[in-house]
Amino acid sequence: MRNHADEVFQRIVAKFRRSVPVAAEMGILPYKSENGTWISSPYDGNSWWTGGFWPGLMWQLFAATKDEMFRTEARRAQDMLTAEFRTYDLLNHDTGFMYLLSTGADYKLHHASDPAGSRQARTDTLHAASLLMGRFNPVGYIRAWNEKYKMGYAIIDCMMNLSLLFWASRETEDPRFANAARIHADMTLREFVRPDGSVSHIIEIDPATGARVAEHPGQGYALGSSWSRGQAWGLYGFTLAYINTKDERYLNAAKRIAAYFVAHIRPDGLTDCDFCQPEGEERIDNIAGACAACGLMELARVTGDDQWQAAAERLVDGLIDHCCDWSEDRCGILTHCTASYHDDGAGRHTNITYGDYFLVEAIAKLNGTDPMLWL
Numbered sequence: 001m002r003n004h005a006d007e008v009f010q011r012i013v014a015k016f017r018r019s020v021p022v023a024a025e026m027g028i029l030p031y032k033s034e035n036g037t038w039i040s041s042p043y044d045g046n047s048w049w050t051g052g053f054w055p056g057l058m059w060q061l062f063a064a065t066k067d068e069m070f071r072t073e074a075r076r077a078q079d080m081l082t083a084e085f086r087t088y089d090l091l092n093h094d095t096g097f098m099y100l101l102s103t104g105a106d107y108k109l110h111h112a113s114d115p116a117g118s119r120q121a122r123t124d125t126l127h128a129a130s131l132l133m134g135r136f137n138p139v140g141y142i143r144a145w146n147e148k149y150k151m152g153y154a155i156i157d158c159m160m161n162l163s164l165l166f167w168a169s170r171e172t173e174d175p176r177f178a179n180a181a182r183i184h185a186d187m188t189l190r191e192f193v194r195p196d197g198s199v200s201h202i203i204e205i206d207p208a209t210g211a212r213v214a215e216h217p218g219q220g221y222a223l224g225s226s227w228s229r230g231q232a233w234g235l236y237g238f239t240l241a242y243i244n245t246k247d248e249r250y251l252n253a254a255k256r257i258a259a260y261f262v263a264h265i266r267p268d269g270l271t272d273c274d275f276c277q278p279e280g281e282e283r284i285d286n287i288a289g290a291c292a293a294c295g296l297m298e299l300a301r302v303t304g305d306d307q308w309q310a311a312a313e314r315l316v317d318g319l320i321d322h323c324c325d326w327s328e329d330r331c332g333i334l335t336h337c338t339a340s341y342h343d344d345g346a347g348r349h350t351n352i353t354y355g356d357y358f359l360v361e362a363i364a365k366l367n368g369t370d371p372m373l374w375l
């Protein structure tokens with residue numbers, strides 16, 4: 001890699017040492033930064049699917065530094081997230097994103113040294129897994145969202161949430177969580193992964209029979225296009241499914257999706273928002289690049305194939321060379337994050353916390369401090 005990961009990590013730590021007190025003072029769970037300061041997420045501010053990334057960032061920084069500031073902030077955020085268990089309607093299939101990186105991380109980092117003190121974090125994470133399990137439809141998929149007309153919607157993002165179910169099966173020695181995860185992963189393999197290695201964002205399934213009804217374009221450019229963050233979810237998600245199960249079919253899917261992604265990395269190392277967007281359209285989503293870099297490094301680790309590591313480092317170099325805001329007075333680091341192709345109001349070319357999370361996870365992997373919070 002052209003950049004020195006350890007130096008970059010020191011800059012990251014310095015930046016968060018300044019911006020963590022801002023979030024704590026505001027009493028919010030940061031979702032993105034605007035005009036230099038944190039803002040919280042939609043709805044009640046704590047139930048949005050991204051809520052785990054802020055505590056996840058804190059746990060990454062704590063694992064590397066043992067600085068108490070980061071542990072205190074992670075637990076402040078976790079208290080807001082676990083309060084969401086009482087809302088029901090605001091939670092969806094993203095309990096994996098939300099609780100693996102928060103209470104799950106807390107448990108992972110403390111259960112050996114403090115078994116009694118970490119019991120509540122384990123309970124909360126199992127509760128999150130049970131909520132995800134409750135969305136499993138035995139005709140063969142996990143329901144993504146709550147609107148009645150979306151009862152049959154399954155989305156590629158869910159591949160990242162499945163790790164919570166695999167974790168719950170290991171933790172309880174009850175295979176039903178993992179069985180549901182495998183059924184959903186098999187459906188995703190069959191219905192989402194296209195022959196060229198690209199993936200769909202949304203597939204609608206008949207909730208009574210399990211038959212495929214339709215594909216929907218979701219957050220990408222158009223029907224049949226390739227929303228890059230969806231590709232990253234598929235790449236990392238199938239890699240995790242392989243690590244969780246050792247099922248070679250998932251590894252092969254991860255490799256195919258990875259090859260498609262790598263073939264579309266821009267010459268500057270950044271990632272277009274959709275790999276099928278019109279030529280000349282400057283619409284970047286660096287979250288996709290940062291997440292894909294993490295998935296590629298895990299793929300390199302499990303396959304021993306250096307081409308994936310080299311591609312990951314190309315992505316990370318691109319982010320560091322062009323899109324990191326190191327200014328002392330502004331919160332947030334990674335710029336040019338885009339929430340959704342056709343919804344600029346949701347955030348276009350801005351800083352979004354989960355972009356920072358995956359950038360930090362990628363640098364932590366390069367430095368050897370990543371506690372691997374997804375497993």
Ligand code: GLY
Nearest residue numbers: 049157219229339
């Ligand atoms: N999981 C929703 C998104 O990637 O925007």
